[in-house]
Amino acid sequence: MKTIEQFLESKNIRVTAMRLLIYKFLAEKQVAVTLSDIENAFEKADRTTLYRTIKTFEEKAIVHQIDDGTGINKYALCEKGCNCEIETDLHLHFHCNNCNETICLTEHKIPQIKVPDGFVSENVNLVVKGVCDKCSGQ
């Protein structure tokens, strides 16, 4: 069982207080968050720091960016089952039109998509929109 510090170091991310806080924040969230969400959670911190921290996490492949069609970038920690570096490992995201939350459905793999001759597929972005379990239960 690694500590977060050890985990970050193993990914070549230098450990700072801010980065630990942001990591923990992401870890306890069950949904993808926007930069503003993080900003609101850490009002003392500068927006740029948060932005660059997320970008660092993204580069080091411990966070993936999600484009759920709201026009605002969202981010989520990569889980055990999620290997963002590996392009064939693509899961889908669910965006709730009611609560506006976006959830990684890590266990749901994206089916193989055929493209016409001459086209080379490198990446697939799949977002399902609708009503999430929490909202549909109301």
Next chain:
Amino acid sequence: MKTIEQFLESKNIRVTAMRLLIYKFLAEKQVAVTLSDIENAFEKADRTTLYRTIKTFEEKAIVHQIDDGTGINKYALCEKGCNCEIETDLHLHFHCNNCNETICLTEHKIPQIKVPDGFVSENVNLVVKGVCDKCSGQ
């Protein structure tokens, strides 16, 4: 064979010179375009007019908006095979990482996506990214 004027009228869109020009511009494009693309094509026209024209076309279901993950909205004319009003008629889009163009693959339908219990799927957005036929041929 309808004229464009007749077609627009049949969709309850009032015909204006500007709208005809924008329609023709979209029609001759084989790829999805951004508002800026349209802006550059019609430098004399105001951006707001172009924006609202596109929105009108979208409401009247002769144009569909595409979110290809670049963060910029793109638009394309609905073709014969494309019935955007019908939610089950979802085709996929291909975004070329090389030339940055986005193409509607109208004939490629999106497979049925299963979501977990409690989730209600209303809409699906699928974008495949890679290299398009033109760029891969180089």
Next chain:
DNA sequence: TCAATAAATGCACTTCCATTGCATAGATAT
């Protein structure tokens, strides 16, 4: 035909988010 009405267009803003440059603080290594 002309006035009254409604829709389309143009201009000026605003807002929101992403991103960058630069100066400073803090950590690392020699």
Next chain:
DNA sequence: ATATCTATGCAATGGAAGTGCATTTATTGA
């Protein structure tokens, strides 16, 4: 201890979406 590199904070920029209002253009009906 100091030189060096990285992280952080502040300020500013830029791009795109969207809105309010005045004006022009088109439509309708008397």
